[in-house]
Amino acid sequence: MRNLLEMTWRDLLFAHWTVPPETVAETLPDGLAVDTFDGDAYLGVVPFVMSDISPRGVPFGLEFGELNLRTYVTVDGRPGVYFYNLDADDRIGVAIARALFQLPYYRAAMDIETRGEGTDREVRFRSRRTSDAPDARFDARYGPDSDFSTPDPGSLPAFLTERYRFYTTDRGGTVYYGDIDHEPWSLAPAWADIETNTLFAANGFDRPGGNPLLYFAAPIAVTADRIRRFAGPE
Template sequence: MVVEIEMGWRQLLFENYPVDPAIVEPHVPDGLDVDTFDGSAYLSVVPYTNIDVRPKGLPAWAGSPLPELNLRTYVSHDGVPGVYFLSLDAQGVPGVLGARLLQSLPYYYARISMDSTGDRIHYRSTRRHPGARHAAYEATYGADGDPYEAPEDPLTEFLLERYRLYTESPSGRLRTTAVEHEPWTVYPAEADVTTNTLFAANGFDKPDSEPVRYYAPGVDVLARRSQSV
C-alpha cells in the first residue's frame, strides 16, 4: 500500500522558460493537455531540497533529507491543472527506487551538493543513474527583491499554485497525486547558472527565451496517495 508522505520543500529556485507549446506536446502523455499562459508553454528547472521526508503521522525527526532537481512542465486533465515531471534527479537511493516503483515518477539517482554562503545557495547535481543519459546542473542563486504571495501575480500563480501532479505508469495508465501546502511566498530571484544539460538529457534544445526566476524559502507538504485517473 502506498502511504501518504509528509515533507518540507526548502530553498527552491524556479527557473521558468517560455516555449512554443508544440515543443512540449510530444513529451506529454495522451490524456494530458499542455497548459499555456499568454500562448506559451513553460519548461521549468527546479533545484531544491526536501527535508523531514517521512510517512504521514511520524514526527519530523524521523524523516530524512532528499536534495532534488527536476525538469517539469504544466498540464491539465479534464480541466484540472497540475504538473508533469519530465525528469527528477535525487540523492537518496531508497527515495529514488520508491518513487519509481510506487508512483511511476521518472526519478534518477544523482550526486547532489547544496550549501550556502550568506544569502546565496550553491547547488550542484550530477546524474549517476545506471543506463540513464548524463545530466548535470550547477548554479548559485538566491532572493533578489521583496517577497509576495504567488496568487497576487497571474503568471506566478499559473506556474506555482498547482496542487496535483500527473504521471504515466509503465502500462500507460495516467495516475495523479494530490499535494497540499500553503500558498507560495516567493521572491524575484537572481541566479548564475554555470552548467545545465537537463534539456538535452530530456530531448529538448536549450530554450532561447529568457527565464522568469523565483526564489522560495519553502513550504511544508503533504502528498496524498497516487491514484488512477
C-alpha cells in the first residue's frame, strides 16, 4: 500500500446502534451490499480528533475534529466502511478531503475539551454543521469505562472497528475505494452521555431504538492511500 497521508487519531468514540439490514440497504449506492453480524446491520456515530495530518514525509501537522455517521458494507465480498457524512472543523481539510477522496465532508464548528489520561480520560465533544447542508448537531461527554484490550478476531468489536477500506461513489455511480493501515485497535468499553445527536435525521434515518454499543479507542497512528476505481475482485 502506498501512503498518501500520515496522521494520528485520538479521543475516538465508537457508538453503534443495531438496525434492520433493509434500513441500510435502501440507502446504499449500486454495487455496495450491507455487511451484517448475526443478522444485524449497524449505524455508527464516531467523533474523534485527527492530529499530525501531513503528506508522507512532510511535517505539516494539520489537526481538527471529525464526526462521522457510517455503516458497514461489502463490495464483491471485500468488507469496508460506507460514510453518510464526515463533518470536520477545518476549511482546508474539508476541501482537500472532498477533492482527494470523493467523500461527503462538511464544514462544522466544533468545541472539544479533554481532561485526564488513560482510563480516566474524559472528552466533551460538541459539533454544529456550518455547511449549506441539512443541519447536524452533536453534543456528548464520553470516556473509557474499563481497561484497554485488542478485540478478538471474529468478535463484534472487531467487526465494527477492524476495517481497513472505505467505499465511495461518484455522481455517475462508479465505485471507488480507499485503503488505510494501522495497528490493531486498542479498545475499552466506554460510557457516554449524548445530549444531542441529529446525525440520523440529517441523513434521512429514524433514530434507532435501544442503547448504543460504546467503545473508546486509544490513540493510533494511521496511514491513508489515495482512492482507486474498484475494478473487481483482487
